[in-house]
Amino acid sequence: MFLDSARIFVKGGRGGSGCVSFRREKYVPKGGPDGGDGGRGGDVVLLARPQVRTLLTYRTKRFFKATNGQGGQGALKTGVSGKRLILTVPVGTMVYLEDQPDHPIADLVEPGQKFIVAKGGRGGRGNTRFKSATHQTPREFDPGEPGEERWVRLELKLLADVGLVGLPNAGKSTLLAAISNAQPKIASYPFTTLRPVLGVVEWERHQSFVVADIPGLIEGAHLGAGLGDQFLKHVERTRVLLHLVDLSDTLSSPVERVRVVENELSSYGAGLSEKPVVLVGTKADIALDPEQEAPLRAYALERGWQYRKISAATHKGLEQLLRAAWSYLQEAGEEEKP
Ligand SMILES: Nc1nc2c(ncn2[C@@H]2O[C@H](COP(=O)(O)OP(=O)(O)OP(=O)(O)O)[C@@H](O)[C@H]2O)c(=O)[nH]1
Ligand SMILES: [Mg+2]
Known part of the structure; x- marks a missing residue:
């Protein structure tokens, strides 16, 4: 059996930070909290395409990171989500985690099949979310979660063209x-x-x-x-x-x-x-x-x-x-x- 293989590092984007903000308008003396949530980090996605025949590109370029989500903003604006990063692979690509060489985590057998190989982090909560009856001016927020990151091995049984x-x-x-x-x-x-x-x-x-x-x-x-x-x-x-x-x-x-x-x-x-x-x-x-x-x-x-x-x-x-x-x-x- 002939194998083509590659080892790549994938990292989802970090979620954007939640925002701490208070409404400030003329004639509204005490505006409540209005900090929006951070945007999601982008996912790294594998996409099987028949036009791609080998894993050759992944022998030279190894590190792939999707973009981060942006921070939330005042006026309850949620941050912009990070863009997902799509990596095209040949149909027939199997995906393995480093410490589990015997059990693939994905087997991309169909053209067009997708697999999220590294999830982007969730965006953090803005201060609006921490408001309660007894807590009218919250200053808390979440910083946004880091994206998933890991080394994976891609393997393809080669068929001659x-x-x-x-x-x-x-x-x-x-x-x-x-x-x-x-x-x-x-x-x-x-x-x-x-x-x-x-x-x-x-x-x-x-x-x-x-x-x-x-x-x-x-x-x-x-x-x-x-x-x-x-x-x-x-x-x-x-x-x-x-x-x-x-x-x-x-x-x-x-x-x-x-x-x-x-x-x-x-x-x-x-x-x-x-x-x-x-x-x-x-x-x-x-x-x-x-x-x-x-x-x-x-x-x-x-x-x-x-x-x-x-x-x-x-x-x-x-x-x-x-x-x-x-x-x-x-x-x-x-x-x-x-
Ligand atoms: N001068 C020259 N010699 C060549 C060229 N291509 C192959 N040869 C020679 O021809 C001989 C046979 O080449 P191989 O590539 O081994 O031939 P093959 O078709 O793979 O042979 P088998 O494996 O026995 O079926 C070798 O000595 C090569 O160096 C060429 O373009 N120019
Ligand atoms: Mg020969």
Whole structure:
């Protein structure tokens, strides 16, 4: 299981202080008390949103405090409440208290679900509230309660949004390492990757998504050849596949190599062959034979796929590739909105 987690400090706003005040009007010799109550402190609220895919933002920014309520005023005016602070988190985020690692205090499973993670303090009472028949000029007031504050741990079971597929040695792990926080093993022999690795890609501001690197597929993987096709289950839930082909390999036709992987995807089933694909020519920096690329472009066109050429080593074309992947995720996100 792949986990994304973050530890944050949340603090509700302090309630505003109650006010001590007496009515002073012309021709009213002894005005009674008229101090208003303080405003409530703002809450810190977690909000689950499908557009947020990881907890990445909470690794850099850790402290969150809602604003304080304002003090009450004369003429019975209640202070303005503090604004609540909304923190967006991915759907599927679980919230834990530090000393209770086994029992989540919230499980945000529905889009739009909210949870008050730190309550704002109550506003204090103004002196008006202390008035009684025997106590006509009260000078008492409450100072306003402090907001709730605590450290909480957020946890998310990661599901991949983007899957990397291709023959062994196609450059999948190198790509993942170049675009994400993951540090997969990379080597010049096939079957370097023995189990799936997920990486979080930070894309533009506050946007991120999860990419799965899985072991390479070879002909007959669905019959158990190589490492088999069991790892394809990790890309079943992805919205787009990046299908990597090594442009520097001149020993066989690149289109043939693409077909081998396609066959394995369709033998596996689970809708993998119907997923949108970006065909990615890799290792452009050492691809010497320009003949490799034209048939790939033509094949992508025929299949209705996008084609992109990259070098993970020099980072050439990576930004455009991520942009293409991101646009598929956006489309998928639109469809899911009710
Ligand atoms: N020059 C160059 N070499 C690359 C590039 N991308 C990958 N390689 C090399 O290609 C070899 C295989 O890369 P990997 O990323 O391990 O390939 P993989 O697809 O993950 O392979 P498996 O895990 O075995 O399926 C390594 O020696 C990499 O250094 C690139 O853009 N340029
Ligand atoms: Mg690998």
